[in-house]
Amino acid sequence: MGPSCIYRLVQKTSSPFPVSGENLAVLLRRIFAASVRTKIDFDPEFAARMMSAESEMINKYRLRTEEDRTTGVRYAVFPLCAIILTD
Secondary structure, three states, X not given: OOOOOOOEEOOOOOOOEEOOHHHHHHHHXXXXXXXXXXXXXXXXXXXXXXXXXXXXXXXXXXXXXXXXXXXXXXOOOOOOOOOOOOO
């Protein structure tokens, strides 16, 4: 098994969910086309949702499963980045 990434979308109104396939392609295109802001409108409620989602993923993937051991998965790194996209 080679390197892999798990992409999850955290929204204000729904539970975090994985993004893959065509939805991931659209998301990545939007990220690459977006402008970078150094000052953002801070939303404490949304920041709390993102921190909660991060904690859940860390707890879920912290320990290797038997499948991880047999396929040779050694390490996981969270998060590589957190990106906030707005309209």
